[in-house]
Amino acid sequence: MHITHHPVLKKDERKEIKFFFNDEPLKAKVGQSIAAALMANGIKKFGVSRKLHQSRGLFCASGRCYSCFLTVDGLDHVLSCSTLVEEGMEVYSNLSDPDVRRGKNEN
Amino acid sequence: MRTDLLIVGGGPAGLNAAYKAASYGLKTIIVDKWFSLGGQLRQQTQSYDHLPQHFAKLRGYKLADFLIDRLKPLDVTILEKHTLIGAYSDGSVGVTNEKDILPIDAKNVLITTGAMEEPDIFPGWTLPGVMTAGAAQILINRERVLPGKQALILGSNEFALEVAAQLHDCGIAIKGIVENRSELLCQNEKLIARISNAEIPIVLNGVIESAIGKGKVEEAYVNHNGNNALYDVDLICVAKGITPILEPFEVMNCDLIYRERLGGWLPEYYGNFETTNPSIYVAGNAAGITNMGGILLTGEIAAISAVESLNAASTVQIKEEKEYLWNELYRIEYNSVLEARLDVINELHNEKDAQLPPLVDSLNGRLING
Numbered sequence: 030m031h032i033t034h035h036p037v038l039k040k041d042e043r044k045e046i047k048f049f050f051n052d053e054p055l056k057a058k059v060g061q062s063i064a065a066a067l068m069a070n071g072i073k074k075f076g077v078s079r080k081l082h083q084s085r086g087l088f089c090a091s092g093r094c095y096s097c098f099l100t101v102d103g104l105d106h107v108l109s110c111s112t113l114v115e116e117g118m119e120v121y122s123n124l125s126d127p128d129v130r131r132g133k134n135e136n
Numbered sequence: 137m138r139t140d141l142l143i144v145g146g147g148p149a150g151l152n153a154a155y156k157a158a159s160y161g162l163k164t165i166i167v168d169k170w171f172s173l174g175g176q177l178r179q180q181t182q183s184y185d186h187l188p189q190h191f192a193k194l195r196g197y198k199l200a201d202f203l204i205d206r207l208k209p210l211d212v213t214i215l216e217k218h219t220l221i222g223a224y225s226d227g228s229v230g231v232t233n234e235k236d237i238l239p240i241d242a243k244n245v246l247i248t249t250g251a252m253e254e255p256d257i258f259p260g261w262t263l264p265g266v267m268t269a270g271a272a273q274i275l276i277n278r279e280r281v282l283p284g285k286q287a288l289i290l291g292s293n294e295f296a297l298e299v300a301a302q303l304h305d306c307g308i309a310i311k312g313i314v315e316n317r318s319e320l321l322c323q324n325e326k327l328i329a330r331i332s333n334a335e336i337p338i339v340l341n342g343v344i345e346s347a348i349g350k351g352k353v354e355e356a357y358v359n360h361n362g363n364n365a366l367y368d369v370d371l372i373c374v375a376k377g378i379t380p381i382l383e384p385f386e387v388m389n390c391d392l393i394y395r396e397r398l399g400g401w402l403p404e405y406y407g408n409f410e411t412t413n414p415s416i417y418v419a420g421n422a423a424g425i426t427n428m429g430g431i432l433l434t435g436e437i438a439a440i441s442a443v444e445s446l447n448a449a450s451t452v453q454i455k456e457e458k459e460y461l462w463n464e465l466y467r468i469e470y471n472s473v474l475e476a477r478l479d480v481i482n483e484l485h486n487e488k489d490a491q492l493p494p495l496v497d498s499l500n501g502r503l504i505n506g
Contacts, residue, residue, distance in 0.1 A: 036305040038280070084263060087275075091252065091271070092169065
């Protein structure tokens with residue numbers, strides 16, 4: 030949920046944009062991280078851990094813990110806390126080991 | 137790229153150092169891994185007591201704006217979304233924007249990468265909804281997103297209480313501040329009063345036994361004096377303190393030392409904040425966990441050391457600057473922190489048989505004398 034009336038900060042005038050999470054259209058604000066945009070839509074579980082398949086979500090929000098990684102526009106293992114959400118972005122849960130990035134590094 | 141001073145990390149220490157160095161004519165570059173400068177100041181909505189005399193009392197995010205804005209007329213190049221990844225054999229430093237690698241040939245490097253939050257391990261600690269207090273604060277103040285409706289705070293240091301109060305002000309019900317010791321770690325009376333006015337329960341001698349839920353936190357067991365109580369919460373904020381970030385010092389081959397009072401492992405440094413790798417300096421929380429005044433001042437002392445190494449100011453100017461900065465540090469920094477910091481400095485000077493700067497030496501005496 031978005032905070033509409035912040036106790037200290039002035040009114041939030043960031044523009045609204047649309048992105049997709051597991052093919053579902055969601056709204057976000059310009060300048061938000063992907064992780065925050067998901068949390069604003071009530072989504073806390075971003076994916077599962079690679080070995081034990083336990084639920085994972087945002088933990089440190091600082092790009093250090095790697096708990097929040099997602100597949101973003103076809104790229105696996107993107108840190109959603111330190112990547113800004115963009116109009117039309119296609120975001121998917123990471124549910125297993127990443128594929129080798131064949132598109133760019135085919136050999 | 138060539139520069140007089142490369143600053144790694146654009147938080148309060150790095151920004152303040154850049155201003156000081158560039159004011160003396162040093163060509164300065166700041167690299168920061170995030171897409172905006174300011175470091176952890178950007179989500180601090182509280183204002184700081186104990187700032188150096190040359191700073192006005194400002195809320196954290198406004199202090200960040202001030203530190204950034206005053207760099208504009210100076211010769212400071214800012215590289216956002218750039219990370220330090222290595223050092224070349226010729227002494228230059230490699231930074232990357234995740235596409236290209238840029239070698240920077242810097243006469244001095246100042247590492248101000250700050251600190252990271254410590255996790256706390258209990259069954260369920262990896263469930264979504266368990267996050268660091270810093271993460272929750274980023275969500276409410278930078279992202280303007282509520283991380284939950286009902287929360288437990290784990291830990292009772294000053295930051296834990298500050299975040300608890302800020303979450304409360306945003307409408308989140310704080311069900312308890314859980315501390316495993318028998319007293320609060322926070323000694324800030326004003327903050328404790330705020331928590332008590334907000335009627336936030338404090339659970340001393342308490343531990344979180346487990347967090348439970350399907351795909352996210354729904355409940356948590358708190359053991360309080362041997363009795364288990366079930367709390368209905370969807371958010372657990374872990375605030376067990378912070379510790380210096382070490383990777384940049386490992387990359388740059390700086391020797392490390394352990395000091396619990398300074399947050400754990402940190403790079404060793406001399407009285408001018410130079411590490412054991414010549415012309416690599418450290419400041420801010422990376423040089424030992426301190427308060428905002430200490431972060432700003434150590435940045436400035438390190439910058440003056442870089443200015444001195446390049447003879448970019450007169451001996452008199454350098455002496456005056458250092459005297460003022462060290463006296464401010466003595467006035468502002470918690471005594472136990474300054475004591476631990478001086479201990480690190482003394483030890484390295486002894487070990488390398490290097491002469492202690494007279495100012496640091498005189499502070500040794502003043503601390504011993506109380």
